[in-house]
Amino acid sequence: MARICVFGDSISYGAWDYEQGGWVQRLRRFLDRKFIDSEDYFVVYNLGIDGDATKDLLKRFEFEAPLRMLRMSENEETIIIFEIGVNDACFVESQKEFMTELEKFEENLQELSHLARSYSLKIVFIGLTPVEEIKVTPLPWSKTGKSYKNEYIRKYNEIIKSVCTENKIYFIEIFEKWIELDYKNLLEDGLHPNSKGHEKIFEIVKDFLIKNKIIILNFGNSGN
Secondary structure: OEEEEEEEOHHHHOOOOOOOOOHHHHHHHHHHHHOOOOOOOEEEEEEEOOOOOHHHHHHHHHHHHHHOOOOOOOOOEEEEEEEOOOOOOOEEOOOOEEOOOHHHHHHHHHHHHHHHOOOOOEEEEEOOOOOOHHHHOOOOOOOOOEEOOHHHHHHHHHHHHHHHHHHOOEEEOOHHHHHOOOHHHHEOOOOOEOHHHHHHHHHHHHHHHHHOOOOOOOOOOOOO
16 A cells, blocks of 8 residues: 655645546546555545645644554555645735745755655655736735746746755656646636646646656556
């Protein structure tokens, strides 16, 4: 048995996927179907919280992670996936600063990487998704003048990639792949993916996990 713990924000939580509840839920359904009647099954925990930035995740990681691993044995492994950072890249007009400045963002990622090493050698960071700027600059439902811009998000995405390279951690590129697509059709409100967007993230993540043997489909005759 393997445990997959996905830590993140509203995107990993599954916001605005009316069909299946988000890309994490889609991953769980995929693995459930593959490993039915198999002892080598996966347990997928969705630990995404709407609005979280890296500082928020750091506050809860050491509390939440062990609770999902209390029954770990030599025959079990843990895979930790982080999908976090787009809220860090948000510019708060009322404060004239980013929610998390770049230097602090890198520090937070380094700490998350270090903490995750205590539980697993299979650690994955998922890159950020671009936004439709005309809809989120400023953010309509924000009272503090929050704004999201792709030039900011790209910088934060590069920091994630750099930290992963330095720490020999898996990184899944989303931002640049979506930029090459008509990605606005993958967004519900300019910020959060719609059902098609979550399906696209799921496909990218699933294919990466299989290709890099982070998940190994030893399911025999359990499914297709």
